[in-house]
Amino acid sequence: MEIDETSLTPIFMQVAEWLEEEILKDHILEEEQIPSTNQFAAVYKINPATARKGFALLVEEGILYKKRGIGMFVATGAKEKIRQRGKERFLTESLTGLLEEAKRLNITKQELIEMIQKM
Numbered sequence: 001m002e003i004d005e006t007s008l009t010p011i012f013m014q015v016a017e018w019l020e021e022e023i024l025k026d027h028i029l030e031e032e033q034i035p036s037t038n039q040f041a042a043v044y045k046i047n048p049a050t051a052r053k054g055f056a057l058l059v060e061e062g063i064l065y066k067k068r069g070i071g072m073f074v075a076t077g078a079k080e081k082i083r084q085r086g087k088e089r090f091l092t093e094s095l096t097g098l099l100e101e102a103k104r105l106n107i108t109k110q111e112l113i114e115m116i117q118k119m
Contacts, residue, residue: 001044011046015054020063020082023074030074034064061085 001018003011022028034040037055041048055072058064063078075081102112 011050012053016057023079030076030078032074034072
């Protein structure tokens, strides 16, 4: 993971996004323990509070869970939750814009389908 301090995305969000990406790639598996926030912060040279905030965000979303006295783990079903949220974001951010642009250019649904199939 590389922290981009010049990014408009806050570092804690970069931490959360990186963890999600590692889960999607099966580099971190469901029910697997992840490093502690202090370990994570030491490796990536960030403030432990920043790492904790990124982890907490994923706990709130049900991607991670805490086992008291043991650590943090990836929740069962986390990968599917991440995918579903990604699909929803794709729909609202990318697909909606694509359909609006197609409408503006008078591209029919059939033409759009054919364009997609050619890719």
